[in-house]
Amino acid sequence: MTIVRPYGDTTGDGMVQLSFTLPLSSQGQDSKGQDSKGQDSKVAEGAALQLANKMGMDPALVVHSKAMGPDHTFFVVYGRVNHLVDTSKVEVVERDYPLLTPKEVNAAVKQALRRRLVVVGGCIGTDAHTVGIDAILNIKGFAGEKGLEYYRELKVVNLGAQVSVPQLVERARAERADAVLVSQVVTQRDAHLLNTREMSAAFREAYPADERPLLVVGGPRFDETMAGELGVDRVFSRGTTPGEVASFLVHRLVGKDVAA
Structure with a gap:
């Protein structure tokens, strides 16, 4: 079956749950000046239902609402949609390289490069969230896998958070980086896309085309x-493990024959 519908209470019932915030107050005041739900709350919930209906949810029910300060309200709406999903038309990025063990990665790098493969990583712009880059680079790793610092034939330089693009380029040049890994968690106003485009443009300007390091970005809101x-x-989305990244680096920088 390639045609599916959402599942809520029973198979194929089309029920979905949606959360969002509206710039509407749900707090009124009683005769004593204390906050209380009143007309504002009814208007806000009505607006939430109107939005859900326009998005194709019918019937829709507000199952949760909470004031987010004096002028905003957070809603959870539960309702039915009639849309179908055709899985045969879903586009995904297939992994086109084998997954290697740390031992295989080390052997491939040592045999092909006869030196350590240099990886420089960090979070660029104002992004101060290092959880993603640390999960890939730090020896503690992620999902039961040790990070790239564990690999004997990889030299890892973790620049941490809030690294400017010029700093990243300068350090990559100084370290003679083979690959640059960037994590972006902050996504307001598509900051992750703007920062990534700025970074790729800076590396294209700073390096000849055949000498530019491999550029890899990752984060929960990226589209692969x-x-x-x-x-x-390469773009990696949420759930990527250190082993996947290490195997990709070997595949692209060492060569398919060696990696296999």
Whole structure:
């Protein structure tokens, strides 16, 4: 079956749950001046239902609402949609390289490069969230896998958070980086896309085309199909493990024959 519908209470019932915030107050005041739910709350909930209906949810029910300060309200709406999903038309980025063990990665790098493979990583712009980059680089790793610092034949330089693009380029040049890994968690106003495009443009300007390091970005809001549009070599989304990244680096920098 390639045609599916959402599942809520029973198979194929089309029920979904949606959360959002509206710039509407749900707090009124009683005769004593204390906050209380009143007309404002009814208007806000009515607006939430109107939005849900326009999005194709019918019937829709507000199952939760909470004031977010004096002028905003957070809603959870539960309702039915009639839309179908055709899984045969879903586009995904297939992994086109084998997954290697740390031992295989080390052997491939040592045999092909006869030196350590240099990886420089960090969070660029104002992004101060290092959880993603640390999960990939730090020896503690993620999902039961040790990070790239564990790999004997990899030299890892973790620049941490809030690294400017010029700083990243300068350090990559100083370390003679083979690959640059960037994590972006902050996504307000598409900051992750803007920062990535700025980074890729800076590396294209700073390096001859055949000498530029491999550019890899990752984060929970990235679309893996956007690598070409963003000017990078690979985009990894949430759930990526250190082993996947290490195997990709070997595949692209060492060669398919050696990696196999």
